[in-house]
Amino acid sequence: MRQTSTAHPRPEAADRAEDRRPPDGNPAGAPIEFRRVSHNFIHGRRAVLVLEEFDLDIGASEFVSIVGPSGCGKTTALSMAGGLERPRAGTVALDGKPVSGTSDDVAFMFARDALLPWRRVRRNVELGLEVHKIPAAERKRRADEWLRRVRLEEFADSDVLHLSQGMRQRVAIARTLVQSPRVVLMDEPFAALDAQTRANQQQEFIRLWEAERPTVVFVTHDLEEAILLSDRVVLMAARPGRIVADIKIDLPRPRTQRMRTSSPEFAEYLETLSARLRDEVTAAEERRQADEEAST
Numbered sequence: 091m092r093q094t095s096t097a098h099p100r101p102e103a104a105d106r107a108e109d110r111r112p113p114d115g116n117p118a119g120a121p122i123e124f125r126r127v128s129h130n131f132i133h134g135r136r137a138v139l140v141l142e143e144f145d146l147d148i149g150a151s152e153f154v155s156i157v158g159p160s161g162c163g164k165t166t167a168l169s170m171a172g173g174l175e176r177p178r179a180g181t182v183a184l185d186g187k188p189v190s191g192t193s194d195d196v197a198f199m200f201a202r203d204a205l206l207p208w209r210r211v212r213r214n215v216e217l218g219l220e221v222h223k224i225p226a227a228e229r230k231r232r233a234d235e236w237l238r239r240v241r242l243e244e245f246a247d248s249d250v251l252h253l254s255q256g257m258r259q260r261v262a263i264a265r266t267l268v269q270s271p272r273v274v275l276m277d278e279p280f281a282a283l284d285a286q287t288r289a290n291q292q293q294e295f296i297r298l299w300e301a302e303r304p305t306v307v308f309v310t311h312d313l314e315e316a317i318l319l320s321d322r323v324v325l326m327a328a329r330p331g332r333i334v335a336d337i338k339i340d341l342p343r344p345r346t347q348r349m350r351t352s353s354p355e356f357a358e359y360l361e362t363l364s365a366r367l368r369d370e371v372t373a374a375e376e377r378r379q380a381d382e383e384a385s386t
């Protein structure tokens with residue numbers, strides 16, 4: 091496997107975990123390891139290799155974004171970390187133990203907020219706690235605390251259909267983090283939002299993550315979003331999916347939207363990643379055309 095790093099050496103996972111212990115006794119994030127993971131899907135009579143020799147170490151409480159051309163296997167890798175998909179070869183481990191199914195330690199967040207329209211705001215936030223059989227009074231207490239943190243306490247008894255898209259996404263963030271997950275797996279969580287709402291949600295999420303510090307794996311097509319949020323951005327190549335660049339983002343925290351325009355380092359990261367991604371998208375398109383020609 092080809093794995094390129096920047097000039098900044100990547101600290102060992104243990105060092106990163108040391109730096110990032112949560113401030114108020116919350117459960118620390120769990121490390122995730124992908125070891126020589128290969129995976130294919132059957133398309134008609136053909137097995138299509140999606141991941142090959144995919145290796146990735148994510149430290150406890152680290153925030154890692156995965157970017158890459160469409161169809162390179164980002165969601166597949168994320169699903170494996172969450173126990174929704176099993177690799178055909180290799181292992182995925184969470185906190186040193188092989189992932190064999192979904193876990194209470196892991197929460198997901200997707201582009202669609204998936205709020206339940208027949209439940210009020212608070213009852214949506216309580217959903218995961220109900221699944222884990224947390225008693226009603228405790229559920230309400232925790233849901234109200236998280237609604238306060240996402241600044242929606244006044245809307246606890248509102249109908250979710252009356253909320254703006256940004257408010258709905260904040261409810262989804264509260265519903266995810268109220269479970270105190272050790273790992274949050276996010277698949278383009280802000281992709282459905284307009285630019286301003288998206289910027290607000292990114293800011294909101296950075297603020298909450300910096301206080302809570304679960305391990306986050308974040309799939310996105312938006313390089314600026316990846317740089318702004320992450321400790322590291324890994325770039326995948328397509329067909330078969332593998333990591334071709336692993337870039338440590340050395341911007342100070344707390345991060346702010348202003349860094350997009352005011353930080354020369356931000357601009358440098360963006361230029362490096364954009365150029366690499368452009369190359370990978372072109373290569374993926376060329377491979378797709380070659381495959382098409384070969385099959386006709």
Ligand SMILES: Nc1ncnc2c1ncn2[C@@H]1O[C@H](COP(=O)(O)OP(=O)(O)OP(=O)(O)O)[C@@H](O)[C@H]1O
Pocket residue numbers: 131132140158159160161162163164165166167
């Ligand atoms: N359940 C499935 N059955 C068959 N093929 C699948 C399945 N899930 C994904 N694939 C295929 O595997 C490849 C990788 O898909 P995946 O969704 O992981 O890529 P991605 O990088 O997340 O894509 P995008 O950026 O477009 O969301 C694609 O070619 C997709 O069509």
